[in-house]
Each structure stands twice: as structure tokens, then as C-alpha cells.
Amino acid sequence: MKSNYWQPLLTGILLSIVLGLSLPTYAVESEDSAQQEEPQKGPHNGRLLIEGEFVVELAIFEKGVPPEFRVWVTQKGQPVKPEEVSLKVVLTRLGNVEDNITFSPEDDFLRGSMEIYEPHSFVVSIMAEYGGQQFNWQYDNFEGRIKIGQEIADAMAIKTAIAGPATLVETVKVYGKLATPVDAQRSIRARFEGQIEKVYVSLGQTVARGDLLLTIQSNESLKSYNVVSPIDGVISHRNANSGEQSGDRLLLTVTDNRTLVAELSVFPMDRHRVRKGAQVLLTANGNSVTATGVIDAIDTRTQANQATVMRATIDNKKGLLMPGLFVTADVALAKYAVPLAVKRSGLQSFRDFTVVYAKIGEEYEVRMLELGRIAGEWVEILGGLPIGAEYVTENSFVIKADIEKSGASHDH
Template sequence: MIRCYGRALLLSFLIAGLFLPAHMAMAAGGGSSAAAEAEPEKGPHRGRMLRDGDFALELAIVEAGVPPEFRVWITDDGEAVPPESVDLTVTLTRLGDKKDVINFRPQEDFLRGDMEIYEPHSFVVTIVARYQGETHTWEYDNFEGRVRIADDVASAMGIVTERAGSATLIQRIPAFGRVIPATNAQQRVTARFDGEITAIHVALGQAVSKGDALITVESNESLKPYTLRARLSGEVVSLPVNVGESTAGRALLHIVDPTALLAELQVFPADLSRLAIGNSAELRAGSASLNGNISYIPRQLSAAQSAPVRVAIAQSTSRLQSGQFIQGDLEVDRFEVPLAVKRSGLQGFRDFTVVYAKVGDQYEVRMLELGREAGEWVEVLGGLEPGTEYVSENSFLIKADIEKSGASHDH
């Protein structure tokens, strides 16, 4: 509400953005939570008219060709008052009780404020004008993009907040490939001397230990049997032979150590120079999410004109299988920024990208100037103070509540 002090109280009305107490909303709407809001009187410069008896001023925010600033035109009994004859101060009290005190100097036929009115234009406005020995004071609420939500309600809605601060941004490129055995983590068993297979001591899928008997072969040359043994512990993943068959120089059995797998991802030549040994990787294979580091970058391209980059997997690979498709995001750059917010907290408001700052049980837009983006983080260059508590998850609920209520609904 506008509060006017001086010779007479002539104006009392609600403005856009003013929160109605619940009991006022019920009374105005006959039980409804919404109430019609009176439009403030506008002056010839499309500013807000404020009156105290015959003394009146028009307060407007001017943005054409200049950063947003206040300009004031003054009349007394309908006649223009020379701007230099009025001492004027405007105080803007923002959410969190931060005060911007604006002084004015005469210019042409108006008074011009000495401070930029930065976004959001959401504040309690207090005006003090001194003219011919009398003091005229007004105060009104000018809120936008602001809503009050009790903490227990916000918690039930799943609204999550955190403090804005420094962050490490990691830029990545996508790549696709397969899970393969690590070096020395597989054995393809062949016969040293060709002959007839007389015994198979393992089964497909069986776990074996280093030194276990695998296959017995009767040599064609000596006619004596000899036994092929496992050189490593692992699992039999291929067994394409049967007793009585000839070895015929082929692979008889394939053992893979399932605990020693890595990812081989195909990278385009244009991205290859951006990678470095040790860079991090985020991997996804089926329902498994894993992390790792680049362990090998080839100097030659494959026949498909891509580079098979290998990634050592940091976690257990028990859920993976050799040959399985895998997707990865490979680190190409890493940098520290002094201020960042989570991408999940960003929303659109008018022509701005914003987050919703939380002060007590109130939430209000903060218009952001953004920089680099990487992963879940976005660098903030302006519009937000370090340490501000902001909504990082489910911020769309705040936006919806503000849009539903016109930023004037009181919870």
C-alpha cells in the first residue's frame, strides 16, 4: 500500500507486485484468495503520480539511451515547480533490507537520480521531498518476481537451495565405443603342436585360476598327450572346439579377466589434440555409470578415420562385459571460476535468464550475466552476490507460482 504523510492523505491503493495479507484477500474476494488490484495513477511521462494536497510529483524510470534511472517532474497546484527548488531523496529497500539511497540534481525541467536502478526492480520505495519549508513523504511497495513460500511447504515441493560460490567447470566431448579387456587381461589358447583334442577340462563361462588345466591334446608328431593351462585367472568366454577334433592351428579357447576391463572410445581427429593423458571421463554402459581417466591416446587413426582412445575405469567392472557398447564424455578443458550456479536452477523471466534468490521465506528473481558453461555449472559474471542462497533444484515451481499469482500471492 502507498503510505502518504503531509498536509493530506489523498492516495491509498495497491500496485502490481504488492502482496496481500490472507485476511485482506479473503475479504476482497468474498472468500477467494485473489483480489483486484487498482492501477496507480500515471503522469504525462508514464511515471507514477504521487500527490499530497496540491503538491504532486511524477516518478518515472527512464531507460531509453541510458541505464535505468529515476526522473521526477514536480507540480504545485497544477503548475510546474522549478526542479532546483525541491530537495528530493528516494530510498529503495530491497529484499534482505539492503537500501539504495538515491539523490537528485536538476536537469532541464526535471530532477535526475544519481544511481542506476539495477534489476530486479523489486523494492519498497520511500520518497522524501522538501519544498518551501514543508516535507512530503510517500512509501509504497513495488515488487516483481517475488513470492513468499513457507519453509515446510517449500520442502514438501522438493525445492532445493544452495549457496552460490566458486566452482570447477569441466568441458567435455562425447564419444562412443566398446568395453575391451585391458592389456594382458586375456589369453587366446592355441596348441603348440597340432594334434587331436582328447579332453576338455573346463566349460564355457567357467571361472578358472592361473595354472588350471584347460585342454589336453595328443600331438600328431610324438603321439604323446600334453595339457594346455591357464596363464591368468579369468572366465572362459569362448570355447569353439569339441573332443576328437583337430587343433588345426586355430584358437581353442579364450579367457578374459572380467575385473580388468577398459573403455575404448572413438574420437574424431579434430578433437584429438584437445585430449591429454590423465584427463577425466564419465562413462555410461547400460544402467552403469562409471568414472575413469584417459590412459592412451593413439597417434594413428583407424580405418573409420577415428582414434581409439582408451580409458582406465576407476570402479569395479563386474557389471560390464567385454564387447559391450559404452558411451563416454571426455574432459578437454578445466577451469576455476569465482562464481557459478547450477544449470538446473536457471529459468527465464521476461528477457532475462534468472535464478531465484532465497531470503527468509521469500524468493525473488536475480537477473544474471552469464559466461562459460560446462557440465552442470554456468559461470556468473554479474547479477548475483557470492554467497547468495538460490534455488538449485525444482526452480520451475517458483517460476510457476510467480506466474500464477502475478508475483502478488501471499502464502
């Protein structure tokens, strides 16, 4: 892996930016000295392993089959019969995981006994025996791997988590508006028409049940009586002043906004998927205020725009939401537990794969994923990552950039 030059350069620059330090200086190597020498290739595009006149060509073959090792052997430039060679390959992966591969003759080559699964990143140890002689080679074949010290990882805000079970919640996004529940308002009128002697509340004032609102002198009895609030709430309408005749008009309105109703428009393509009792996570447009609720009413007819209005009761005890606000809501459609999931924030692309970066010690390496269902912040993993693996959840793009700078290759 060609990281000796690029890794300290990149991580040093990133660390300097994060910590506000002056940029470090590095000696610039020539292109020839900065890059590792490319391995010598054979006629089957495999790596040549040479000792004297004995040559082993080791290739990863994957045309029409899962990736596997195939080996061709020559002695003094002449093909050696596969059955005359004893061969073993050990792949040592990150975390000291070993794959032991034996070989059997097939046509003019030796065929490996197991699939070379992704990533193709390992130390390769080859042991061959031919004509009473033993031959040994070893080389590094790393890809998608980088080492970053913990101090630097902390400075770059690289965060990790342990892969394991999760509960996925499938949702649909809908839009609507907040309204006041029909039973959350009280209209205050004079029981007996008369002169308003005093108004004790102002518009927007919070009142409790039983608080004094008005004193009115009856026109018939000329006796004064008090009007009190029938509920907790705020004065949302006032049309009364001292000295005025009450008549039979609306004087005050008391509104209880501790509970609101989200009137959500659900269009035909999603109508059949939403049920009463569905959980709702709501966000007020234009700010970050969120609230939760439950769908408890569904209209039986559609609107002019073909949407069906579904109503969710919203807890507003903190008073951060108001009637009339436009909202966006995620309505839960299904909930299911999966044995293995990762956070979507950790996903990156690598070659033709979707990957996460596994962390072992201070080293990070790609893990090619087989994805399942995706819901919310989670994605189900069907293969490519074991339960209990530590993986990067935040700022994985930093690792991707470092790996791309290092030029780690995929050697077949």
C-alpha cells in the same frame, strides 16, 4: 504484488498433489477485488505521489542510459523548479538491503544519484521538502518475488545451495565401442598333441591364474599333462571336449575383462582439442552404467569416415561392462576454477533475463545473471548474484509458475 489470492491457491494445489490430499477449496474473488489498483501515472509515465496540491511524479528512466530515477514536481498544477525541491528516496530490498538515492537538478527534472539495478523489487520510501513543508510516501514495488512456507517448499522438493567457487570441466561428447585390450587374452593350445582326457571349465566360467583347465595325454609319450590358466579371467571361447584329439587347434581362450578399452571416434572439428591424458566419463548405451578412464593412445591416421580413433583404458573391476558395447563418452578438454558458479539446473527465464531464485528466509526472488563460461552442470556467474547467496537448484519451475500466477509487475 498481486499474490494474496493466487499464492495460496497454487501452493495449496501443488501441496495436495505431492501429498495426495484432497484439493482445498477457496473463495473466488472478483477480478476487481483480486487485483490491486493500478497506480496513477503522470505525463512521463511515472507514478504520481499526491498530497493536497503538491504532486511528485517518480519515474524509472532507461532510454539510452542505465535505469535511474527521474522526478518532476508540480504545485497547484504548475511546474516547480527542480532546485527548489529537496528529495531523497530509499529502496529497501529483500534482506533489508537499503539503497539511498539523492537527487540533483537537471533541466526540468531531478535526477537520481545511482543506477536502479535489477531486480526492480523493493519498498520505495520518498521524502520531499518544498516551501518549508515535508512530504512522505511509501509503497511496495515488488516483482519476481514470492513467499513459500518451508513445509510447502519441502513438500514440493524445492532444493537450494550456496553460490560460490566451482571447478568447471569443458567436455566434448564422442561415441565409440568397448574392446578387449590386446594383452588381456590368452589362447590355449596343446603343448604336445594328444587326446583330451578332461576339460575342467565351461564357457563363461571365471578362472584364476594357475587354475586347472585341461588334462591331455601326449600321443608320443602317452603320459598325461595338465594345462593351467596363465591369467585371471573368464573362459570366452571353448573348442575342446573329452575324448577329442587336440591337434594344434585353439582349444580355449581366457579373457581378462577387468580392464577394457574404449575405442572413441573423434571427428576433425574436435581432434586438435583432445590430448593424451584427458579424463573420460563413459556411459554404456541402453543402460545407466558409467565408468571413468583416461585417453592413453591416439591413432595417427583417420578412418574412412574421417574420424580419428582415440583409446581410453576403462576400469571394469565390477564387471558391469562387456566388450562390444556401444558407448557415449564425455572427454575433458579443459578444467578451470571460477570464483562464482551456480548449477545449470537452477536457471530459469524471466522477462529478457536468465535468472536464479535467491532464497532469504521463506521468500524467493529473481536474481538477473550475467553469465560466463558453461561446462557440465555448472555455469560461471560474472554478475547479478553475490558469493554466499542461497539460491534454488531444484524445482525452480515451481517458483516461476507461482510468480507468473501472482502477476508481479515491472513498474516503471
